[in-house]
Amino acid sequence: MPSTEGWFKASDGLGAEVVGKPSLAQRRREALRLEIAGEAVRLFTSQGVAGTTGEEIARAVGISSRTLWRHFPTKESCVLPILSAGLRFAVDQLAAWPSGMTLVDFVTRTGRSGTLPPAAPAILDLIRMTSTEPALRAVWLQAHDDALPVLAELLARRSGGSADDLRTKVHAAAVNGALRAAAEEFAHRYADDPEASGEEITACVLAALRAAAEGLPY
Template identity: 30%
Template sequence: MDRDPPGLSGRRRDAVRMDIAAAAANLFVADGFDATSVEDIARAADISVRTFYRHCGAKEDTLTPVLTSGIRDFAGYLAARPARESVEASVHAAFAECLRRDRYAELISTRELFVILTSVSGIRARWMVAAHDLADEMRPLLAGRAGLDPAGLEARLLSHTLIGALTVALEYWVTCDPEDPAGPADVGELAASALSVLRLDVQIPARSD
């Protein structure tokens, strides 16, 4: 009996999950989250309801692959920044690169994604978990730039504070009218403002033996 090459089943699983995410995103934007059923999503993704539940526990889980893929992208862009670049500059540059590439734009725009995240409590809860995971993934990268112990409290506070600032910037951005000339020019500028408020001059407390 033929067997799939190593990794093939995983790629197929990821592809199905992205198909589900694409179908769900389009339906949530067009019809709203509450009006969209699991049956609607399965039909749009051309799968059975049984297959849907093999990959997603509930419709609140459908956008999780986009969130986790975005986390991997952000962490990768951050790791690629010059080693001597400041924490604030490297985080903002990685964030801007995610927005510039926007490789999930054909699935759902960043604005539409965060409109859903801020309006659907179940999906927002998944985002909070994903953001926590992102902060943990960023921690050793940021600690190296800031001269901190990656396992220490300061590094943990730094990474979670930065992710919190970017999340607040995105959530504020989706409340702004994009047609308002007095509003923010783009989310990148809001992110820069949010990061600058933090004043990231990391001070390592002296130890007394």
């Protein structure tokens, strides 16, 4: 299966495909958006979401408020690039998923050498905040909503079916939901354990995927 690198439009998180390598202007735009996201997380973590303004985020990055609002409609939406980067990392891991192997078996096999994305500390801080900050929760859910068509396309390529088939959409939603539940479980379970590694997140992902694979027992 081909890598997912280059699939995503910088301005839209995970939601849209692009053809070819991003231009220099697009890469610079993405770098700025990630820098804004990093400063937003730092400020939200240190002084709270309510105690942080968009103007403060802009000053921390060294840009004008006008530039900040050209990239993001709200201060909370500033964190979307980091959340999308975490999901992109997870989807990229599936590029090595061999044919003839179930997803649970693949994650089990690769779990011994599982790694966390480079922005993991910021991502985990954000995920923890989404449980008490409704506006951040909305951004977290938006990141997963953006990921749905990407996961559907990945599963369709694997099965030879269509990403528009209801069955494929349901399977993509199940994988998406499992990834979200696992990330939230990991973020809260290991909030006080900075040494938690890829093995722990793999265990959470496996538990969520197995629950999804069981189907509905009701």
